[in-house]
Amino acid sequence: MLPASLDEAVTALAASPAAVPVAGGTDLMGAVNAGLLRPMALIGLGRINELRGWQYQDGTAQLGAGLTHARMGRPDFAALMPALAEAARSAGPPQVRNAGTLGGNIVTADPAGDTLPVLAALEATVTLVGPEGGREVPVSHLLTGLDPMRGGELLGYVRVPLLHAPQVFLKATGRTGPSRAVASVALVLDPGRRAVRCAVGAVAPVPLRPLEAEQWVSGCIDWDGDRAIDPAAAAAFGEYVAAACVPEPQPAGLPDSQPDGMEGGPAAAAARLRRTVSVLARRALGRALK
Amino acid sequence: MTDAVTTNAVTSNAVTSPYGTDPQEPGSELSGFGGADGSPRVSYLLRVNGVDRPVNGAWIGESLLYVLRERLGLAGAKGGCDQGECGACSVQLDGQLTAACLVPAALAADSEIRTVEGLAADGSASDVQRALAESGAVQCGYCIPGMAMAVHDLLERNHQPTELQAREALCGNLCRCTGYQGALAAIEKVAQSRAEAAEAAEAAAEAAAEAADAADAAGPGEQAETADAADPDSLADDSLADDLAGEQFGRDEYPGDGYPVDEYPVYSDVEIPGQQQGEAQHIDHHHPDHHHPEPQADPLFGPMDGLNTEQPPAEQQYAYPVYAQQPQPEPYQAGFQPQAYPQAEYPLPGTQPPGAPEGAEPGVYVLPHQGTHQGTHQNTHAPEAGA
Ligand SMILES: Cc1cc2nc3c(=O)[nH]c(=O)nc-3n(C[C@H](O)[C@H](O)[C@H](O)COP(=O)(O)OP(=O)(O)OC[C@H]3O[C@@H](n4cnc5c(N)ncnc54)[C@H](O)[C@@H]3O)c2cc1C
Numbered sequence A: 001m002l003p004a005s006l007d008e009a010v011t012a013l014a015a016s017p018a019a020v021p022v023a024g025g026t027d028l029m030g031a032v033n034a035g036l037l038r039p040m041a042l043i044g045l046g047r048i049n050e051l052r053g054w055q056y057q058d059g060t061a062q063l064g065a066g067l068t069h070a071r072m073g074r075p076d077f078a079a080l081m082p083a084l085a086e087a088a089r090s091a092g093p094p095q096v097r098n099a100g101t102l103g104g105n106i107v108t109a110d111p112a113g114d115t116l117p118v119l120a121a122l123e124a125t126v127t128l129v130g131p132e133g134g135r136e137v138p139v140s141h142l143l144t145g146l147d148p149m150r151g152g153e154l155l156g157y158v159r160v161p162l163l164h165a166p167q168v169f170l171k172a173t174g175r176t177g178p179s180r181a182v183a184s185v186a187l188v189l190d191p192g193r194r195a196v197r198c199a200v201g202a203v204a205p206v207p208l209r210p211l212e213a214e215q216w217v218s219g220c221i222d223w224d225g226d227r228a229i230d231p232a233a234a235a236a237f238g239e240y241v242a243a244a245c246v247p248e249p250q251p252a253g254l255p256d257s258q259p260d261g262m263e264g265g266p267a268a269a270a271a272r273l274r275r276t277v278s279v280l281a282r283r284a285l286g287r288a289l290k
Numbered sequence B: 001m002t003d004a005v006t007t008n009a010v011t012s013n014a015v016t017s018p019y020g021t022d023p024q025e026p027g028s029e030l031s032g033f034g035g036a037d038g039s040p041r042v043s044y045l046l047r048v049n050g051v052d053r054p055v056n057g058a059w060i061g062e063s064l065l066y067v068l069r070e071r072l073g074l075a076g077a078k079g080g081c082d083q084g085e086c087g088a089c090s091v092q093l094d095g096q097l098t099a100a101c102l103v104p105a106a107l108a109a110d111s112e113i114r115t116v117e118g119l120a121a122d123g124s125a126s127d128v129q130r131a132l133a134e135s136g137a138v139q140c141g142y143c144i145p146g147m148a149m150a151v152h153d154l155l156e157r158n159h160q161p162t163e164l165q166a167r168e169a170l171c172g173n174l175c176r177c178t179g180y181q182g183a184l185a186a187i188e189k190v191a192q193s194r195a196e197a198a199e200a201a202e203a204a205a206e207a208a209a210e211a212a213d214a215a216d217a218a219g220p221g222e223q224a225e226t227a228d229a230a231d232p233d234s235l236a237d238d239s240l241a242d243d244l245a246g247e248q249f250g251r252d253e254y255p256g257d258g259y260p261v262d263e264y265p266v267y268s269d270v271e272i273p274g275q276q277q278g279e280a281q282h283i284d285h286h287h288p289d290h291h292h293p294e295p296q297a298d299p300l301f302g303p304m305d306g307l308n309t310e311q312p313p314a315e316q317q318y319a320y321p322v323y324a325q326q327p328q329p330e331p332y333q334a335g336f337q338p339q340a341y342p343q344a345e346y347p348l349p350g351t352q353p354p355g356a357p358e359g360a361e362p363g364v365y366v367l368p369h370q371g372t373h374q375g376t377h378q379n380t381h382a383p384e385a386g387a
């Protein structure tokens, strides 16, 4: 029930396919407590030390799926993967960050999962390990279901490029204190390819990449100089991203109040969300280019 | 086997049990082996506050909180939400503060568990517990066991927390009564008294060393060194606090980046139009006896139903975990075609989104709906002019 290695865990899962793997339990136990899930057996991943650390591999970092949010938030990790660290620092209260893991965050694939837009912007890949061995899948394919996890597979590692350039994660929540994102933006610079990569989280079932806006803005940056950008262009980038990721607020035909008495109907809500995304994207760009 | 039956009977009668009877199978008889649905039962040892406690015939899905309270009789940790939101169930698991309601108890079998019962030495409250009581942090008291664990955890890692660090350490512990000022005061008080005690201990040790030195007729150079060590400015605690500032609490220390704390963008970064101050209504039910059937007017924020949109004056913006509720934007109502892509069959690994194109580029989210709503070519905002 508490395998000590990834191989053991895969074998255990093959032996009892009804078993549910559990890492930190912060997503899983919420469902169990709410009566949504009655696992017949659990396979605890918390004792697999190889999954709890990370190492370098030719220009990339290979992150264990069992890295906790608390661990990812620490300065040594943040120095290399600042946006991922920032996402981890904002993912819930300390009690949850001490337990919740990177792997659990990806497998749960909650729309508001905070590491997901960062991984999308970094174009990370994940290693899925099954009885037949491991395979590498782009995280975007996993999240969109283009290349889903197969039965008996476990998420072993996440590979992210080491870009040695500013990376920003910003998150808007509905309240002060730790809570899930209403919208989030991850933005990374890839000076080698002269590219800006950006992903917007929480506004759709999976993180969205505004590809055209990325392309446009990387053309506006003075890559060889001090990487400065005109503030007006940064603001335009924000609008561009928001327009690409949040659907047009419907102008007419919808009631402008919600049944629960909240101010503003769906159109107002969409406009608000657009504005939020646009501000986040603008600030993220500004901070990355600071 | 009889054991399993009896424990199950207890389980199903317990008010707080999320596991008692299976809603899917009302009235189904609990059979000897396994639970109502034949789910396996296990026995294991839990090491709680240094004592090995056997747990027999427990369903594998039982949370540590449930097992502590209902099977081991340790009712210190409280159940507020069973969702990790309220922190009333906080315990330390191998030295890490964790929400016990989110830990499968069976998987904690070889961990060191520390609960609030383990804080009190010889039956007398710990310094943190006393300080909480003395600082007015306790009203109904429901949040206090979890709060005490969180404060202990904080002060073990960070002997001189700043106010921001203290607030962040408490941000997972909801208190519906007090407004957190008492708890913050308690943290300060304990930090101070522990520092004083450490200083006194150091001074005593120094005096002892000096006496020994005098007896040994040691050279003056060493004496100067000892005096240096006692200088409050060079207290090891200070540097430890600095070291840990970024480690545990994150956002005020950010290597390679110079943003000051208040510019740090995680929590209240964006001013959201229509943002509303309110309260965490979702934990109103956190004690069966304290259930408020009607939303209560809040003296500071006004009535709960007509949430007022004003920020409270600065002096009333008390501790960190005060909640501003934002009506959650629902983008999908605005013609985003949510019906076409119901979430259940969409992003979950293991399913194929309807109509997903084949062989899309790695890292490129070519979603079926992107063609329509991400059509930035028709977008009037397209800022060519900005280039
Ligand atoms: C109060 C609270 C606040 C939260 N706030 C945030 C937030 O702000 N942002 C955010 O992103 N998340 C948040 N979360 C969600 C949660 O903490 C994260 O999603 C966390 O990363 C989940 O990790 P875990 O290890 O606990 O997953 P678990 O609960 O252990 O597992 C989740 C799912 O993933 C599967 N799984 C886990 N690891 C593997 C693996 N290696 N291979 C295959 N399958 C695996 C499990 O079977 C399970 O189905 C919050 C949760 C709580 C309770």
Ligand code: FES
Binding pocket: B065, B078, B079, B080, B081, B082, B083, B084, B085, B086, B087, B088, B089, B090, B099, B100, B101, B102
């Ligand atoms: S009961 Fe565990 S956090 Fe609320």
Ligand code: FES
Binding pocket: B137, B138, B139, B140, B141, B142, B143, B144, B174, B175, B176, B177, B178
């Ligand atoms: S004293 Fe904190 S909830 Fe009542």
